[in-house]
Amino acid sequence: MDPGLDHEFAEFVTGRFSALQRFGYLLTGNWHSAEDLVQASLAKVWFHRKGLRSTGALESYTRTVMVNTSTQWWRRKWKGETPTESLPEPAAPSEFGTVDDRDRLLRALDTLPRRTRAALVLRFFEDLPDAETARIMGCSVGTVKSTISRGLAKLRDHHLLADDPLTTAAPTGGQSNDR
Incomplete structure (x- = not known):
């Protein structure tokens, strides 16, 4: 120096x-x-x-x-976007929603069997791929997919979430969520 x-x-x-x-x-x-x-x-x-x-x-x-x-x-x-004077409206509601929405969802989740609830929480709230969810739960990927499918169907039909557009939306198809 x-x-x-x-x-x-x-x-x-x-x-x-x-x-x-x-x-x-x-x-x-x-x-x-x-x-x-x-x-x-x-x-x-x-x-x-x-x-x-x-x-x-x-x-x-x-x-x-x-x-x-x-x-x-x-x-x-x-990343190539140009700034604007006003922010665009969000395409979907906040992932957290209001306190009432969260409360309804938690109460509906509480009615599901524990393994179904665990699969849904690991997959969607923790954002883990199906393979990692299966590893944590100690089962096959197919079991995780079918458990999640049945759990989502129960949530769509649940009376607490009947008017919620997020749970009544049409499924996105048979796409795998593995990353």
């Missing part, structure tokens, strides 16, 4: 941090993201500081790194 380079870099950070943070704010539109951007960019610049000719080059390189890092973050966040 070169103490001269380290001291020069520390002076640069101390003297230019506010300006870099303002630049980061203009790139991100958010002060917290701007701080994160400056810190991430300075960490990247730290490793390449020896190849730079002057303090002027250090600032220019830091700003270039900030622009590139901001662009990478934006691409990751949006």
